[in-house]
Amino acid sequence: MPDSQSIVLGIESSCDEMAASVVRDGCEIVSSVIHGQEEVHRPYGGVVPELASRDHVRAISRVVELALERAEVAQGDLTGIAVTAGPGLVGSLLVGLSFGKAMAYRLGIPVVGVHHLQGHLIAAELSDRDLTRPYVGLVVSGGHTALYRVHEEGEPGLLGETRDDAAGEAFDKVAKLLGLGFPGGPAVSKAALEGDPRAVDFPRPMAKRPGLGFSYSGLKTAVAVEVEQRGGLDALSAQEVADLAASFEAAATDILVLKARRALRDEGLAGLAVVGGVAANRRLRTEMERAGKKHDFDVVFPPISLCTDNAAMIAAAGARLLAEGHADALDLNAFSRVPVGEAPWRANEAPRRVGETPPASTSS
Amino acid sequence: MHSSFVSRTPEQTERAGALLAAQTTQPTVVCLVGDLGVGKTHFVKGLAQGLELDPVQVTSPTFAIVNEYGGETGRGLVHMDFYRLESESALEEVGFLDLLALDAILAIEWGDRFQQALPPDHLVVRIARERAGAAETSPPTPFPATDAEPSASTVPSPTESKETDSALRVFQVHATGPASGKLLDAWCEALDVAGLAPTGREN
Numbered sequence: 001m002p003d004s005q006s007i008v009l010g011i012e013s014s015c016d017e018m019a020a021s022v023v024r025d026g027c028e029i030v031s032s033v034i035h036g037q038e039e040v041h042r043p044y045g046g047v048v049p050e051l052a053s054r055d056h057v058r059a060i061s062r063v064v065e066l067a068l069e070r071a072e073v074a075q076g077d078l079t080g081i082a083v084t085a086g087p088g089l090v091g092s093l094l095v096g097l098s099f100g101k102a103m104a105y106r107l108g109i110p111v112v113g114v115h116h117l118q119g120h121l122i123a124a125e126l127s128d129r130d131l132t133r134p135y136v137g138l139v140v141s142g143g144h145t146a147l148y149r150v151h152e153e154g155e156p157g158l159l160g161e162t163r164d165d166a167a168g169e170a171f172d173k174v175a176k177l178l179g180l181g182f183p184g185g186p187a188v189s190k191a192a193l194e195g196d197p198r199a200v201d202f203p204r205p206m207a208k209r210p211g212l213g214f215s216y217s218g219l220k221t222a223v224a225v226e227v228e229q230r231g232g233l234d235a236l237s238a239q240e241v242a243d244l245a246a247s248f249e250a251a252a253t254d255i256l257v258l259k260a261r262r263a264l265r266d267e268g269l270a271g272l273a274v275v276g277g278v279a280a281n282r283r284l285r286t287e288m289e290r291a292g293k294k295h296d297f298d299v300v301f302p303p304i305s306l307c308t309d310n311a312a313m314i315a316a317a318g319a320r321l322l323a324e325g326h327a328d329a330l331d332l333n334a335f336s337r338v339p340v341g342e343a344p345w346r347a348n349e350a351p352r353r354v355g356e357t358p359p360a361s362t363s364s
Numbered sequence: 365m366h367s368s369f370v371s372r373t374p375e376q377t378e379r380a381g382a383l384l385a386a387q388t389t390q391p392t393v394v395c396l397v398g399d400l401g402v403g404k405t406h407f408v409k410g411l412a413q414g415l416e417l418d419p420v421q422v423t424s425p426t427f428a429i430v431n432e433y434g435g436e437t438g439r440g441l442v443h444m445d446f447y448r449l450e451s452e453s454a455l456e457e458v459g460f461l462d463l464l465a466l467d468a469i470l471a472i473e474w475g476d477r478f479q480q481a482l483p484p485d486h487l488v489v490r491i492a493r494e495r496a497g498a499a500e501t502s503p504p505t506p507f508p509a510t511d512a513e514p515s516a517s518t519v520p521s522p523t524e525s526k527e528t529d530s531a532l533r534v535f536q537v538h539a540t541g542p543a544s545g546k547l548l549d550a551w552c553e554a555l556d557v558a559g560l561a562p563t564g565r566e567n
Binding site: 015055087088089090091092141142143144162163164165166168169172173176177217220221223224225228336337 | 399400402406421423424426427428429457458493
């Protein structure tokens, strides 16, 4: 467990968001700031268009400053800095990484690189203290759709992931196909409320195949074909759009429930954490909880603020890593694609595979 | 220089990509154009295969914008997606100029969104789902079944046609310069040899 004296600054810049957060003792979120959603823009007199979503360089000092201010923590009080080292857009990652390393060097405190998805998994533990390891983690977002076994210690092991599109991406693209708004998740769900989820029997890709992989590309294509067969988007009535949205949402969430159940059964576990932006989907929550009641497993859904990209999860994951003795050197680098359970920036440590038990601690 | 051919299955789309990648002799930019769900990512899985990289690793780059594969030894694969980019200036933020300098096939989905940012000599691959009764240019003749899946590709089982979709994909390829023109020639020859004969060609 993280030691009880830690105050860790987390920095997350793996893709569109630039975020900073202060977490005390590895579990108490003292502040959490996300660029774009906060008044980071205020000093410029409102949102300035040139501050594009990925223009992290201009946002980072203000975001970090604001996180410290809100936490009422001085730089000198920090005991460590945690930064996302991958996976993500290297240009974006490097901004947070360089800033974090420089700050750690100046303050003489350790810096640790955190796997973005490990951060997402930790979010569940931050929101529910009753969630005990080992458990199955389902990360489902715009960029990722994967199942993990979260071990008692160390990095999670991958059980299965999407072979093409992520679930959140399918929601966004289907929203576009149906002429609904952006972001696609809430737009599809809203339209689906008025629709019949059994109107169209969309495929549940990979459902019949053994294993824990996902595929959302075929489902997206099936929606495109259905729209085309009905004469294109302009020919669809509002009811048809609602029915297609509801039927798609049913298919998309059914697969997640089915694969999560299969993972729990295969791993012999009874705890499930669902994290990432798509964890906000109401149908997914309802169906997963229903399955949990029926098949006797516990489901944890963190609050939305912890589901989408944020830095509190990075700080919490970093606090844990630091407590386990994993500080990184200042040549810590960013990686665009990194399997969970591996930390190529920590080159001296061998990656751990699914099912392996963590090495016995040598420290007394 | 133009050429066109038809793919019947996602497997054939991958095969076509593999054959293209295998013909490259230098860094190459491939601009991929086509609606949602036509098989752009499938085609890129094929490119990976042709470069002897693991196609299973290739997933949609829409969210991440850039995914890089291989390149430690031999030619790498950079898979990009312009779908989510707000403006041409955002290309700089994602390190586009650095990516252009790599020894890699740079495959860009929705690359036509910022075509002016692409190097002048590149390959444009347009993929379209064939609509019933709306064959555009040359009437597409499906290429013969490959020896890998002799019957499965021609007669999809009922469950399969529900899982994927049975519509043909029409590929229209266009080279914008001498290097891409040479590559297109080599690719057409390879498609021919492999029994995936191009249905139309013009210079």
